[in-house]
Amino acid sequence: MGAEKIWDAKEVAEEVRENGISDIPSSSLTVDISLPLPQLKPHIIGLCKDLFKNWLQLDESCFLVETVSGGITNLLLKVSVREDNAHEVSITVRLYGPNTEYVIDRQRELQAIKYLSAAGFGARLLGVFENGMVQSFIDARTLSPPDMRKPKLAAEIARQLRKFHQVQIPGSQEPQLWIDIFKFLEKASVLKFEDSEKQRMYDTISFEEVGNAVVELKDLTDLFNAPVVFAHNDLLSGNLMLNEDEVAEKLYFIDFEYGSYSYRGYDIGNHFNEYAGFDCDYSLYPDKDAQDLFFRHYLQPDKPQEVSDEDLKALFIETDSYMLASHLYWALWALIQAKMSPIDFNYLGYFFLRYNEYKRRKEGCFSLARSYLAQSGSG
The missing domain is CATH 3.30.200.20 (Phosphorylase Kinase; domain 1)
Known part of the structure; x- marks a missing residue:
């Protein structure tokens, strides 16, 4: 298989x-x-x-x-x-x-x-x-992608994500992101489909190119020495629930099946990618102002306005780079699902949506990251 x-x-x-x-x-x-x-x-x-x-x-x-x-x-x-x-x-x-x-x-x-x-x-x-x-x-409603863009909710998600990242889970704290991506790459590169149209689409993928992309991005992100936290890794709208009680609203994170020790910037960048919804409308990716609001409430929940421009920029660059890793992760995940899952979903098409968005964003993200790393003496 x-x-x-x-x-x-x-x-x-x-x-x-x-x-x-x-x-x-x-x-x-x-x-x-x-x-x-x-x-x-x-x-x-x-x-x-x-x-x-x-x-x-x-x-x-x-x-x-x-x-x-x-x-x-x-x-x-x-x-x-x-x-x-x-x-x-x-x-x-x-x-x-x-x-x-x-x-x-x-x-x-x-x-x-x-x-x-x-x-x-x-x-x-x-x-x-x-x-x-x-x-x-949990007596609450599931959020939709537009909900996540509301400033009040975005700030609360950021505050809760900081608390989530502070939870200590016993056992190895080795980041799993690249381990999982390389496992997915190995499994995804040797699939065979009975459906001839699926096989034709699959055969257009250059796994040498995808493998090089993974290695190149890992080498870049390793330079950030990003904080390692226990990450949710799948913070899409469907895994966020809101109890809109008249006295006090309460936000819930649910479904930790992809949770693992990983990089702070990956969890945030992956969340930002989910603003696009399953339709993958990446024009909905949060702009700089929306990201800054999120970062402020993540870094200093009690005093968001006191976050320095330097800290905002550092987290922006970190998140921007790991956002690319999110595209590679879910693209490779989709290929395995295309073979294994009986659910009626166009997983092969989803691979191309995610991988093409990675390629579209890559040059700008790499350029920004390399410039920042050179200025900070890390590159």
């Missing part, structure tokens, strides 16, 4: 035990994500009863199963359970997309989720099963 799994369900169960969350219920059940909701419902109810024994005696009529969202990776379901006449609880069941184990390290996700949840990020982990997890339900 040209790719190999990077995690195994049994290893994930072992990871749960080793990381001190053995009290989290686990089930060996697998739920078929391809089933339509009416057929899916009894399987989800069976799963819930297997995980939470106090629900075993409840009638099926006590369970309401609804789709929360269906992205291009996972399926989220809200399960509302009427435990008695007066009490109802809601949970979220997340079903991993088919073959996502080829691009996502679930051990890494489970290791991080306990600590991120304790720090106030995301939903609490309530249970794990063969192809998914159960978490507490």
Whole structure:
């Protein structure tokens, strides 16, 4: 198949035990994500009863199963359970997309989720099963790409991202960005497609050119000595939720499946790329003023106006360069998904959208970075 799994369900169960969350219920059940909701419902109810024994005696009529969202990776379901006449609880069941184990390290996700949840990020982990997890339900709306551009929300995302980056996850703190990109490159370069049109498109890709681009960009970004943090790495609008309570709004980061130790500038640059949405309208990439507002609230949340011009410029250059790495990462990811994922999405087309945007932006970003590094004596 040209790719190999990077995690195994049994290893994930072992990871749960080793990381001190053995009290989290686990089930060996697998739920078929391809089933339509009416057929899916009894399987989800069976799963819930297997995980939470106090629900075993409840009638099926006590369970309401609804789709929360269906992205291009996972399926989220809200399960509302009427435990008695007066009490109802809601949970979220997340079903991993088919073959996502080829691009996502679930051990890494489970290791991080306990600590991120304790720090106030995301939903609490309530249970794990063969192809998914159960978490507490967050009563909030998912943001859209236009939401992220609103100055008030952008400032709050920046403040929360700073706090997120301060969470310490035990284990190796070696940055995974380039390790993952080189793994993706190796897997993506040896694919074969049964569909002749897909194969024709795939054959137009020069992996020598892509490989050279990866090495060249890594060499450039290494000169920044950018801070290494535990990064979300997938901070698109769908992974941001807002509870618009009349008293106090609360912003949530969710879905840490791509989370890893990485570079500060990468997490920010990747977030800025997501202003474009799945349509990849990169004219929506934040301008300098919008970036400066974000940087100010990231660097000094309490006194954003006191951030120096020098610090703003340094973070702008760092983010601008790692933004290119985001395009390469998701371009190569898309090729693997084009082969592995049964989801109806034009992954091959997505590769070209991301890689072409990398090529369009490359010269300007490299020129700016090299000029800055030369002036600062780092180049």
